[in-house]
Amino acid sequence: MKLKKEELLHFYRKMVEIRKFETKVVELFADGMIPGFVHSYIGEEAVAVGACSNLNDDDYITSTHRGHGHLIAKGGHMDKMMAELFGKETGYCKGKGGSMHIADVDLGILGANGIVGGGFPIAAGAGLSAKMRGTNQVAVCFFGDGASNQTTFHEGINLASIWDLPVVFVCENNMYGISLSQKEHQHIKDISDRATAYGIPGVTVDGNDVIAVYEAVKEAVKRARQGEGPTLIECKTYRHRGHFEGDPTVYRSEEEVEQWKKKDPIKRFRKKLLELGTVTEDELNSIDEEVDKMVEEAVEYAKKGKFPEPEKAVEDVYTDIVEEVRE
């Protein structure tokens, strides 16, 4: 497949956006600026960007607890994301969700999700809805290797398969379900093997190769839009950070981490672009600088925002009922 220069630069820019956003988040979390839990996406950028680059604004995604990358790749705004991480009223969810629940329904982002595997049936439902409304929309369900052992994996994919729903199930196999290695949590190597059980295509790709992910998802999205049903795509990747910020990562070796860092999706792609000669180093550097500025602006926006008034806690439970405030 011949990709245009703009497309290649878009991949690069989006991956750099995620990397720089996440790097800043790690720093701010360590400084105590971000409450709660943070699950860093650093190292897995090629999956979100490769997948979401196939989607339109009105297509849907369901994300995970490790969701910042998906949101940025789907077009989420960094400033509102950062403000949400800070717990500010200017954040995506007015400070009610935080890192694990950021959503932008207008951009088809049906939320990060604090429940591992929570998104499978929801994505199937979004696909069902698109099909019933007769639109051309698809839903992409992101999940990890850990989630592939949940009951929702089976129920969601089974439903999508019997009804030929326009859903693409994208597994980010980062080799660990929290502290448990894939070898210890399932008796298979390739999660895509499980597609056989649902009579749908299953493919495994190098999840650190943005073009490989892009092409696999492109094929799956095409199938989905043509009414041919779901696909299961497994992207082998690795998280450079622990499961959560503060994770001592005693369950994996430094050597393994270093091996994977050599396969860093952004460094690899940058090298490839320069080798192809389609872009110059200056062009890439100027993208880097632009993104640095974006991230700084997002942090400024987050810092400037106010914390929500405490009484706002009682709003937004229902569309029509605000039951009580503390006296």
Added chain:
Amino acid sequence: MRKMTVAEAIREALRLEMKRDERVFIMGEDVGKFGGCFGVTQGLYEEFGPERVKDTPISETAIIGSAVGAAATGMRPVPEIMFCDFLTVPMDQLVNQAAKMRYMFGGKAKIPMTVRVPVGAGMSAAAQHSQCLEAWFIHVPGLKVVMPSTPADHAGLLISSIRDDNPVMFFEHKMLYGVEGEVPDEIEPIPLGKADIKREGEDVTVIATSMMVYKSLEAAKELEKDGISIEVVDPRTLFPLDKETIFESVKKTNRVVIVHEAVKRGGVGAEIAAQIADEMFDYLDAPIKRVAALNVPIPFSPPLEKYVVPDVKDIINAVKSIAR
């Protein structure tokens, strides 16, 4: 007015809403060609077709979870969970997803879905097919909980539930499906959060839900013979709860019995009793009594089942224990 059973009234409400709004659809186990485990959706598959009356695999998490996804993206699903007891299976999708999405997203999502759930004992279906678990759901902010008794209430409240922009748990007693009652020729929505006084009375307020409304009305006839007049209040929705109607009745009678079929411990009665004790203490002339199932699983054998679930006599005894 016309006569209809509870099942017919529910079916009619579903028909009306599906005709009125093409976003409304039904999904569940055996709800299509088979017509539903209790026959409630009979004929709807033929009328609306397989796309809008969807037979699902035996996969409760997929049923509820896909309803959540469909509701968040513009549809108005009415999923059915065949037995209340099976709600344990899709609990995450109800409690952590459906109920909380709007809130977690800062008010930027709507989840208009109505989960129809048959509840209750009375057919020797034993411990995993007989429970009333409505109390679990009033404990979850983000859900509305409806539990009607009469055919007319089932119809009117189901219409309101389907039109509501929030997730609604709609509990139907399976032993009421065949019970007849008057239903208006033109079925109008009945607002959620409005109790109904099923019988006016002077001496004791009996707050009863679902099947227990009928049992309380039977008890009322017996008690009348002894000169005790009870007022039977049917909350109809458990959240939002119509405290006003309940409190007005308490002001009049100063005595309260709460009756439900679910087990007593941690039941809806405990919540209602606490609210009355908290806000109406000065009006109470006697302790608040609860009549409910014994705190055991529902047993199989008919005499055991009958013993565990509250009956008319239990209600009469509770009323007499606090009547003037």
